[in-house]
Amino acid sequence: xxxxxxxxxxxxxxxxxxxxxxxxxxxxxxxxxxxxxxxxxxxxxxxxxxxxxxxxxxxxxxxxxxxxxxxxxxxxxxxxxxxxxxxxxxxxxxxxxxxxxxxxxxxxxxxxxxxxxxxxxxxxxxxxxxxxxxxxxxxxxxxxxxxxxxxxxxxxxxxxxxxx
Amino acid sequence: xxxxxxxxxxxxxxxxxxxxxxxxxxxxxxxxxxxxxxxxxxxxxxxxxxxxxxxxxxxxxxxxxxxxxxxxxxxxxxxxxxxxxxxxxxxxxxxxxxxxxxxxxxxxxxxxxxxxxxxxxxxxxxxxxxxxxxxxxxxxxxxxxxxxxxxxxxxxxxxxxxxxxxxxxxxxxxxxxxxxxxxxxxxxxxxxxxxxxxxxxxxxxxxxxxxxxxxxxxxxxxxxxxxxxxxxxxxxxxxxxxxxxxxxxxxxxxxxxxxxxxxxxxxxxxxxxxxxxxxxxxxxxxxxxxxxxxxxxxxxxxxxxxxxxxxxxxxxxxxxxxxxxxxxxxxxxxxxxxxxxxxxxxxxxxxxxxxxxxxxxxxxxxxxxxxxxxxxxxxxxxxxxxxxxxxxxxxxxxxxxxxxxxxxxxxxxxxxxxxxxxxxxxxxxxxxxxxxxxxxxxxxxxxxxxxxxxxxxxxxxxxxxxxxxxxxxxxxxxxxxxxxxxxxxxxxxxxxxxxxxxxxxxxxxxxxxxxxxxxxxxxxxxxxxxxxxxxxxxxxxxxxxxxxxxxxxxxxxxxxxxxxx
Numbered sequence: 001x002x003x004x005x006x007x008x009x010x011x012x013x014x015x016x017x018x019x020x021x022x023x024x025x026x027x028x029x030x031x032x033x034x035x036x037x038x039x040x041x042x043x044x045x046x047x048x049x050x051x052x053x054x055x056x057x058x059x060x061x062x063x064x065x066x067x068x069x070x071x072x073x074x075x076x077x078x079x080x081x082x083x084x085x086x087x088x089x090x091x092x093x094x095x096x097x098x099x100x101x102x103x104x105x106x107x108x109x110x111x112x113x114x115x116x117x118x119x120x121x122x123x124x125x126x127x128x129x130x131x132x133x134x135x136x137x138x139x140x141x142x143x144x145x146x147x148x149x150x151x152x153x154x155x156x157x158x159x160x161x162x163x164x
Numbered sequence: 165x166x167x168x169x170x171x172x173x174x175x176x177x178x179x180x181x182x183x184x185x186x187x188x189x190x191x192x193x194x195x196x197x198x199x200x201x202x203x204x205x206x207x208x209x210x211x212x213x214x215x216x217x218x219x220x221x222x223x224x225x226x227x228x229x230x231x232x233x234x235x236x237x238x239x240x241x242x243x244x245x246x247x248x249x250x251x252x253x254x255x256x257x258x259x260x261x262x263x264x265x266x267x268x269x270x271x272x273x274x275x276x277x278x279x280x281x282x283x284x285x286x287x288x289x290x291x292x293x294x295x296x297x298x299x300x301x302x303x304x305x306x307x308x309x310x311x312x313x314x315x316x317x318x319x320x321x322x323x324x325x326x327x328x329x330x331x332x333x334x335x336x337x338x339x340x341x342x343x344x345x346x347x348x349x350x351x352x353x354x355x356x357x358x359x360x361x362x363x364x365x366x367x368x369x370x371x372x373x374x375x376x377x378x379x380x381x382x383x384x385x386x387x388x389x390x391x392x393x394x395x396x397x398x399x400x401x402x403x404x405x406x407x408x409x410x411x412x413x414x415x416x417x418x419x420x421x422x423x424x425x426x427x428x429x430x431x432x433x434x435x436x437x438x439x440x441x442x443x444x445x446x447x448x449x450x451x452x453x454x455x456x457x458x459x460x461x462x463x464x465x466x467x468x469x470x471x472x473x474x475x476x477x478x479x480x481x482x483x484x485x486x487x488x489x490x491x492x493x494x495x496x497x498x499x500x501x502x503x504x505x506x507x508x509x510x511x512x513x514x515x516x517x518x519x520x521x522x523x524x525x526x527x528x529x530x531x532x533x534x535x536x537x538x539x540x541x542x543x544x545x546x547x548x549x550x551x552x553x554x555x556x557x558x559x560x561x562x563x564x565x566x567x568x569x570x571x572x573x574x575x576x577x578x579x580x581x582x583x584x585x586x587x588x589x590x591x592x593x594x595x596x597x598x599x600x601x602x603x604x605x606x607x608x609x610x611x612x613x614x615x616x617x618x619x620x621x622x623x624x625x626x627x628x629x630x631x632x633x634x635x636x637x638x639x640x641x642x643x644x645x646x647x648x649x650x651x652x653x654x655x656x657x658x659x660x661x662x663x664x665x666x667x668x669x670x671x672x673x674x675x676x677x678x679x680x681x682x683x684x685x686x687x688x689x690x691x692x693x694x695x696x697x698x699x700x701x702x703x704x705x706x707x708x709x710x711x712x713x714x715x716x717x718x719x720x721x722x723x724x725x726x727x728x729x
Contacts, residue, residue, distance in 0.1 A: 015294070019286060026287050069343065071345055164344065
């Protein structure tokens, strides 16, 4: 079981998203995260899906996605060098010693505190999924009130593009 | 020219060359029905249930190669059509289904007869559309036909809100269409075809296994040429019957769960398997781990997603089946290299030994009517030329095993979804497309009751289909499995309270015949196609109650592990 980050361009039309998500549920494929938004070309949306499966299953996932009439282009970012980012907002307890500890950890992970109350910090970190995971692990002694993650987005390194 | 949305729908269908529109009216499509009423180019066929509209359009499509077209209303009209849409989807049948929708301002308000038709049909269509502007209507219909009929065909739904059918727009039907995200014209890789050709030449035990794709691609003629020139045995899937003439000696019958012994053994022992327009369905492969252990596999399919989905193949070729087989034939013609004849001869000797098992033999002297015998007699009376539709169950397998189809597009059945209720409406669609031809629906007393209301449609349109009802008083296939795997506990497989089918047929104005003795079978079929040629005929054959379909591969077994009798 390998993780794959698949990026696709699809028609920015109503229903396109549900065609993709419906495909994953109908065929019992895994979906770890999915993020979608319009691109610079307003007729196109770009979707990033993080999925996992055997090589055969991932191959099927790509073929089935390509078959959807709304899918214009698809690339498996995992197959070559790429950059992946995910945004996380976390609201954590910040009382007493924890206030300094959280701040230190946020600095280590290149994040920032974007909202402060007497008892909480809201932290923003943008990094790879793994880094976000380890940030949460590093908070083990701190009470986490809430975590929200955007799902990964990705882009190829170098001059390679996913465009029409 | 400025037209209303309703008129645009009708004109667009006429532009597409649609002759028959199968449908059922309702509130959301009243404007469209009014527009249909005002013209006479497009014939509307009023069914008695929307499921039948889709099956009739499906039968029309399968027998002609042209897309079937359906019009139903919103809400229950659309949901009733879903079974037929899914049936067409599973068998890759080109179909365009227009569903009415509540007016746009009401969408999402739980309005009367509102359902999310696009949402409900999404998993069972090739694509679907909700029309949101009357100016997009003609283009959307054009796209629907284009998507439904190109590449791997399939059903496309166009959901049209009622207010849009009243709005006006300038009408001109687009000539050409391109969809940037949809490229159905795949040119097969010649290098792969060359590789396949070279592998075929190495074969000592070749087997050709073809499916519905050959029929969809109209590739029968090229397939026959190919099969003749390499001299290999050929088997067809349930969906592929008729693509290769059943009366040719290279044909070893259908393969799979109820396929012939020679076909399945030939598959299992082959060293080169040439799969064309087939998708390695579980009913064909049996246990995947035991599937064709010694074969290197060539797979030709227009859908890349069909390749290596269930079985890993050695030489994949993505392309239109007919184009690929033409190219293979050219390679063969251009060279005098052939398969090694000694090896081929001993392979055939082996196949003939399997064939000598005569796995389709059945006991003819029981005094009861055997379903196999009825199908055999039907074949003889119609000289193997009838269009035969079927429902789903034992009768479907008997039809597939014993009719012997020699031409493509003559065998019309729900292979993928296995939809009971398909047979009669499909036969109506076939008969409308082929007015002078013999059309039979082989069914059972269970299946026929799932769309029996269509006897009224047969009356209205004078459709002389012949219903061959193999009546054993059981849901036969369910009963067979219960006999084999549930210690004969026949849970709900007994069909109690059957109607008097003869009286029922007569009530609809048809000819009803009941046959209880083997010696009367032939005469009844001859009468149906002879003196009652122009009538709808319902023949209720009271058959052996507990006959089973053999041979059979039990679930989990390999193709070489058949139960013969």
